[in-house]
Amino acid sequence: MSSSNSFVFCLFLLKLVINPGVTAAVRFTTDGQPSNVTVLQGDSVHVHCRVTGLLRENKYFIIWLFNNGYIRTDKVRRNIVSRFTSESRDRSELTAVSSFNITHTETADQGFYRCTLYENNNPVLTSKQGFVRVISRPKFRRQPSNQTVVEGQNVTLSCTVENYDVAHYVKWFRRGKIIADYSIHETNKSHPGDLSSQEVSGSGTFDLHINNISREISGKFQCKVFARGYGKSILQSNTARITVRYPPQMLYPQCNSSNINNVYMQGDVIEATCWAKGGNAPVYFEWMKGGTINNGTLEEFGNLYVGKMRWNLTVHDDGEYISCNMKGFAILNDRQCIIGPLKVQSSRVSTFVSTDGYLYTNSRIFCTVFCCQRKPNVVTTS
Structure with a gap:
């Protein structure tokens, strides 16, 4: 070995002895450097550094930097916790773990964080930067x-x-x-x-x-x-x-009357029925005859609705229509059914004497073969 090469080799050995912290043994563990993290404003965040291969005879400490400036800690919201443990078999090497903790994060805490290991007051190892993203809380x-x-x-x-x-x-x-x-x-x-x-x-x-x-x-x-x-x-x-x-189907309401032919005599009583089935919204019925609105009666059987209304008929109802209008908040357009036109005949009282000598009065002038031999002295009133 030449004299120049021997001199360089000696300098290298001297450097290892004076500053053993630069040896290859001092290193961050695989997951021992700060990583990027996203946190919601008001939540807590923890940034870690983990270094292994430290020699027991040396003095070490770790500092944290935020956006290349030193971090100021407090006892309320920001603190640093560091510890050194022995993990080697001969207990000659130490592992350092340091954590920078923030509780109740604020948007001002967003930025880059990194740690630096000091050995005997000299910086020997600096981590990569980890970005802490603080999302404003809406x-x-x-x-x-x-x-x-x-x-x-x-x-x-x-x-x-x-x-x-x-x-x-x-x-x-x-x-x-x-x-x-x-x-x-x-x-x-x-x-x-x-x-x-x-x-x-x-x-x-x-x-x-x-x-x-x-x-x-x-x-x-x-x-x-x-x-x-x-x-x-x-x-x-x-x-x-x-x-x-939604209301019952469009085929409703349906209605009918007590006389399917709608032929009545003055003084008769007509009973009209209106019904609807289905839907999930309640309905009711309004009846109209001759410009007068009536509610009638209403019965409910689950989603079956039955309305009824009765009228005493007069000759003025001849030719009239009865309408049943289905109502309810779910019915957006008018829906109705119609009964009519009604045929109402005037009532005529006929008095006559039958062949058996009895006097008969029939308001509908019903006459049978058995009794209707009309005498000349029949008196008819209307």
Whole structure:
């Protein structure tokens, strides 16, 4: 070995003895350096460093840096916990674990964090930087609420978020499935109903519009706020239930009268019946004859509704119609059935003497072969 090479080799050995901390044995463990982490404002975060291969005879300590500046700790929100343990068989080497902890994170805590190992007051090892991302915590100014609507109407579910920024986005859920996703500005067309979502730019308003709502889309809806890179929702609205009411089928109401031919005599009593079946919204009936509205009686048998009304007929009812109008908050357009026209004949009293010598009076002038040999002295009154 030449004299020059011997000199260089000696210097290298001298450096190892003077500063043993630079030996290859001092190193970060595989997961021992700060990593990128996303935390929600107000939650806690912990950043770790783990160094192994430290020699027992040397003095070590770890400092933390935030955005290349030293971190100031306090006893309330920010603190550093470091410990040294022996993990080698001969207990000649130490492992250092240091954790920087923040409780009740604030947006000002966002930035780059790294640790530096000092040996005998000299920095010997610095970790890579880990970025702590602090997402501002939003809150709702408007949330969706329960609604009961009629099939065919339009519905709007409200969702307005305060403290909304570009890191946030909103999704609408129905029965646990996504129906509108503002991260990609898309509405799920596979769900029943005419859905459209609208974001009012910059306002944090994300309303869900349902046009011409159908009974198939009833259920529970929820608005959730997410943050990009965070994974799970950071804010959930109330669960709003939409109940869709619908009336009986279009073939109802149906009605009839006590006389299928609608032929009556003055003084007769007509009883009209009106009924409807199906739907999930209650109905009732209004009766009209000669411009007068009556409610009559109503009976309910589950989703079968039966209404009845009685009138005493006069000759003035001849040619009249009786209408049964089905009413209810779920009936958007008038629906009715008609009885008539009524045929009401005047009542004529006929008095006559039969062949057996008896005097008969019949208000309907019914005459049978058995009794109707009319005498010349018949007196007729009307």
